[in-house]
Amino acid sequence: MDDTDFRDPDALLARAGxxxxxxxxxxxxxxxRVLDRVPTYATEIDADLGHVLEIGAGxxxxxxxxxxxxxxxxxxxxxxxxxxxxxxxxAAEIDAGRLTVLEGDALAVELPEFTASISNLPYGISSxxxxxxxxxxxxxxxxxxxxxxxxxAADPGTEEYGRLSVTxxxxxxxxxxxxxxxxxxxxxxxVESAIVRTTPREPAYEVPSDEVFMDxxxxxxxxxxxxxxxxxxxxxxxxxxxxxxxxxxAAAEDLMSKRAGDVTPAEFAKLAxxxxxxxxx
Ligand SMILES: C[S@@+](CC[C@H](N)C(=O)[O-])C[C@H]1O[C@@H](n2cnc3c(N)ncnc32)[C@H](O)[C@@H]1O
Numbered sequence: 001m002d003d004t005d006f007r008d009p010d011a012l013l014a015r016a017g018x019x020x021x022x023x024x025x026x027x028x029x030x031x032x033r034v035l036d037r038v039p040t041y042a043t044e045i046d047a048d049l050g051h052v053l054e055i056g057a058g059x060x061x062x063x064x065x066x067x068x069x070x071x072x073x074x075x076x077x078x079x080x081x082x083x084x085x086x087x088x089x090x091a092a093e094i095d096a097g098r099l100t101v102l103e104g105d106a107l108a109v110e111l112p113e114f115t116a117s118i119s120n121l122p123y124g125i126s127s128x129x130x131x132x133x134x135x136x137x138x139x140x141x142x143x144x145x146x147x148x149x150x151x152x153a154a155d156p157g158t159e160e161y162g163r164l165s166v167t168x169x170x171x172x173x174x175x176x177x178x179x180x181x182x183x184x185x186x187x188x189x190x191v192e193s194a195i196v197r198t199t200p201r202e203p204a205y206e207v208p209s210d211e212v213f214m215d216x217x218x219x220x221x222x223x224x225x226x227x228x229x230x231x232x233x234x235x236x237x238x239x240x241x242x243x244x245x246x247x248x249x250a251a252a253e254d255l256m257s258k259r260a261g262d263v264t265p266a267e268f269a270k271l272a273x274x275x276x277x278x279x280x281x
Contacts, residue, residue, distance in 0.1 A: 006032075006035070006036070006061075006064050006065055006068070007060065007061060007064045007089075008032075009028065009029065009030040009031075009032065009035060009059070009061035010030055012059040012060060012061050012089070013028060013030070013059055013186065015059075015085070015089065016059045016081075016082065016085040016089075018059065018081070018082065018085075019186070019187065020185075020186055020187045022187060022189070024078075024079060024122075025056070025122030025123060025124045025125070026058065026079070026122075027123075027185040027186070027187060027188070027189045028058050028059060028061065028185060028186050029061060029062060029120050029143075029184060029185055030061070030184065030185065030186045031180075031183070031184035031185075034178075034180055034184050035061055035062055035065055036065060037178065038062060038065065038118060038120070038141060038143075038195065039062075039065050039066055039068070039069045039118055039141070041118075041141045041177050041178075041195060041197045042069075042116050042118055042139055042141045042197070043069050045139055045197075045199065046116070046139065048071075049069050049070040049071070049115060049116050050070065050071050050072070050114075050115035050116070051070065051071060051072045051073075051074065051112065051113065051114045051115050051116075052066050052069075052070035052072070052073050052074075052114065052115070052116050052117065052118055053073075053074050053076070053111065053112065053114035053116070053117040053118075053119070053133075054066060054073060054074070054075045054076065054117070054118060054119050055076050055106045055117065055119040055121055055122070055129055055133075056076065056077060056078070056106065056119060056120065056121055056122045057075035057076065057077045057082070057086055057101070058077065058082055058120070059082065059085060059086070059089070060075070060085075060086050060089055060090060062118070062119075062120055063075050063086070063090065063099070064090075066118055067090075067093055067098060067099060070116075071098075072097075072098055072099070072100070073093075073098065073099050073100070074099075074100045074102055074111075074112050074114065075099065075100070075101050075102065076102045076104065076106045076109060076111075077101065077102075077103060078103070078104060078105050078106065078122075080103060083101055083103035086101045087101050100112070106122075106125065106129055106132075107125055107128055107129060107132065111132075114136070114138060115138050116138050116139045116140070116141070117133050117136075117138070117139075117140045117141070117142070118140075118141040118142075119141075119142050119143065120143040121142055121143055121144060123144065123145050123148075123189070126144050126145070126148050127148075127164070130142065130152075130168065131167070131168075134168065134171040134172060134198065134200075135171065137171070137200040138200060139197065139198065139199055139200065140172070140196075140197070140198040141177075141195060141196070141197050142195070142196050142198075143180065143193055143194070143195050143196075144193065144194060144195075144196055145189070145191050145192070145193060145194075146179055146180075146191065146192040146193055146194040147191065148164070149176050149193075149194035149195075149196045150176060150194070151164045151165060152164050152165060152168045152174050152176075152196060153165070153174040153175060153176050153196065156261070156262055156263065156264050156265075157261065157262055158261075159261075161261055162221050162224065162260075162261070163217055163218055163221040166217045166221075166265050166268060167214055167217060167218075168198070169203075169265055170203055170207075170210070170213070170214075170265065171198070171200060171203075172198035172199055172200045172201060173198065173199045173201060174196060174197075174198050175196065175197050175198075175199075176194050176195070176196055177195050177196065177197045178194065178195045179192060179193070179194045180192070180193040180194060180195060181193075203265065203269070204266065205265065205266040205269035205270070206269065206273065207269045207272050207273070208272055208273055208275075208276040212240075212272050212275065212276065213268065213269060213272045215238065215239050215240050216239045216241075216268060216271060216272050216275065217268050218238060218239075219231075219232075219235035219236075219238035219239035219241075220232065220235065220239070220260045220263075220268070221260050222235055222238060223235060223260070224259060224260040224261055225259065226259070227256065227257055227258065227259060228251075228255060228256045228257070228258050228259065228260065228263065229248050229256040229257070231259075231260060232244045232247055232248050232251075232256075232271075233245065233248060239275075241275055243278070243279075246278045246279075247271070247274060247275045247278055250274055250277070250278050251271060251274055255267060255271070
């Protein structure tokens with residue numbers, strides 16, 4: 001088999017004897033053109049992919065394409081029947097030491113060292129798995145619900161901008177690289193999807209600690225319609241600030257009059273620094 005002669009996704013479903021169970025987050029990608037493009041969003045940045053982690057490998061249609069561009073692939077799959085099918089279907093690649101099938105919940109299994117993750121994710125764990133992967137500081141190419149993808153990549157001042165945009169953008173540049181229609185999957189999900197690429201980089205600001213920054217951002221966005229002044233005052237129980245008033249008093253007046261949706265990540269970072277300077281948290 002050469003690199004352009006990949007396993008047919010419909011034939012894989014037939015061999016595995018599955019149709020996809022939406023209750024188990026199973027929507028298999030069956031559009032060859034999309035499947036072929038997914039790995040290129042990583043290889044156009046780094047042609048040498050090393051060890052690729054795939055979350056939710058299903059019947060292996062994407063795994064097959066990843067094996068063509070990576071030195072090693074670790075494929076995590078929670079469904080025992082699908083994990084058994086992967087071990088049988090890809091026995092030669094496993095024997096050759098090029099593929100590891102990890103059976104279990106991607107949120108709980110011990111992850112290997114990896115140099116990129118390329119995955120058509122189970123949408124039910126989008127947020128939790130993304131924040132398990134982002135701190136590894138490697139490129140990610142991940143399929144999400146389109147609305148989630150757009151919130152992740154949103155800029156300040158837009159309707160989609162929020163906690164997810166700030167916290168994901170803390171680790172990496174985020175791009176929506178391709179919208180994917182429902183018809184590309186079997187069974188089709190209820191909503192459109194989109195592929196996101198994250199490119200790791202240091203943030204352009206300093207924070208006292210990731211935890212202080214994340215807790216403050218989380219707290220303030222629970223009150224996004226309020227002014228920053230009121231949002232900070234009302235959410236000490238979430239942000240961990242003992243004396244929110246002291247932070248408000250020390251902060252710039254114009255920042256306190258804004259709403260969270262217009263506050264840049266750098267401004268949130270400055271506020272987190274200020275909170276530490278005034279002795280809080
Ligand atoms: C959207 S499907 C993608 C399947 C395959 N990669 C494809 O593109 O056709 C998500 C897969 O993740 C698996 N899955 C669901 N929840 C999981 C979890 N918590 N950990 C690991 N795999 C999970 C499902 O069984 C399913 O095979």
